[in-house]
Amino acid sequence: MSVHPRVRGNRGGRGRIAATPALVALALSLVLSGCAADQQPIDLAAPDPPQAPAEVSTRTPSALPSSDPTWIEIPRIGARSSLVPLGLNPDRTVAVPPVQQPMQAGWYQYSPTPGSVGPAVVLGHVNGAGQDGIFARLRELRAGDEIRIGRQDGQVARFVVRRMAQEPKTGFPADEVYGDTAGPELRLITCGGSFDHTAHSYRDNIIAFAAFTGSG
Template structure:
């Protein structure tokens, strides 16, 4: 599948298997994320500038950000479940503060303890998310909505689709843990806009 990245009016095609649904969020889950399944556009991909930290005061989340991409299996890599408090930025999404939907991933739990996004489902409209970037700029986002969706109905267009303003998507697992599949059945997705 082709995902178009727009920069300066030109489209750059990247071939990726993308249908982002976190497949590894639990203590014994696989540490990967499937990447977007329909052709969607991202406004501006990674260009050396990157986010370095995310803070969510309401839920006490505070993590440095590692940079992840798509692995050889076509899935978005996520931090190791052995380090559940580590969040990650998907580097094929825009840098937070740039036009488009920036994607930050984190575990709900792992290694028999709560993860950095354990309370992500508790975010409500108006709650604040702070992202620090490598240029020293602090970018403030405000939550628009929080949703819980089955992984097989992941809203790829809503999460990855082009926006005309800077936006942020925070993603983790949620719902019931399926022990047979070693995975949660749902995703929690937080949609936020630049304050």
Template sequence: MSTVRATPRPTVAVRELPSRRGDGRRWRVPLAVVLVLLGVFVTGVGLGRSAGRPWSVLAADAGPGRAATDPLPASRPVSLSVPAIRVTAPVAPVGLAPDGTIAVPPLERHRETGWYDGGPTPGETGPAIIVGHADTTSGPSVFYELRRLRPGDRIEVTRDDRSVAVFEVTSVERFDKNSLPGDRVYGDHRSPVLRLITCGGRFVGGSVGYADNVIAFATLVGFRDS
């Protein structure tokens, strides 16, 4: 992951999904997170099909999820804290790369995370997306331990309005990049939820890198002042 791949890729299909924001804007999301980090770094995420099951649950809540709190107004995220895996990191806005995939922070800032600014801000109604590198050729990156999160672990996102949106992990799952349920990842517009996304699974090298995506699913449970 020490170099940025510039190999041309097929354009990712995107679709318009209705926004829950008050201004009536619509936001664009890739149809599959298989390409969330595609083409950004060699050992990160790319097209490829791993053997075996198309998905696996790394951790899941055995009981019913806690009722979500009321959504928060829009405010850009500025930092992220995940105490269970000892992560404290800046959050920078990222958009779509030229090939239609979600961009991530450049490798020289691999300890940062990227919030997809085409979607809700963390705490708003809908799925907020934050992506990050798992590792580089020199060692672990910001989301290296993401797979170790468990239901009930807290994620705190400090926002530009100085509020802190508090999320609780409901599950952590690993998906084959060619078998990802896009509607589940991107399609929840009923409540304020968060997805933390990185690469994982078996390293296959080449243009594929890691065979899977690891996704932590979380729901908003409260907020406080920073």
């Protein structure tokens, strides 16, 4: 099945997917199903009760100019990876890092660059090729945890997790993930939930919503 979303400009200086929520949700469902194409199921603990958003400073840090990201680091879960740009497949669905390289994370290049206005989107595998992936422990993040992303301009964009979500792929919250935001934000996405042995894929997505706190 193919999805044909259009690309348009974004306040953050990058094009991004502009489609109906149903099309975007379908695109991400297909994308993140692919992240488990040859995986073996792992024990994913039941999610904790919903968290209240983390308290963040009322001071709004200035957005950064566009600059492609080069690496991501998440201290709480010991995750660090370079970032490869992810575009669209020939069928116009969103690409993912190769499942044979499960420790490789990728930045969706039609989302804003991390630190510029809008929601930057980073994708990673929970596992693949018989081993854990870069986001195997993403579900362990909690409100207040820090995420750092290095950029080509030498700046490090810093974010703090505001909340975590576990959503069925059939009901992907496209507006929350891709919708315009007043300032720079970040979304980290991987697979999770129970494993569908027939489809060889996890049924849910784990999503971290994070807010920009500044650069260094």
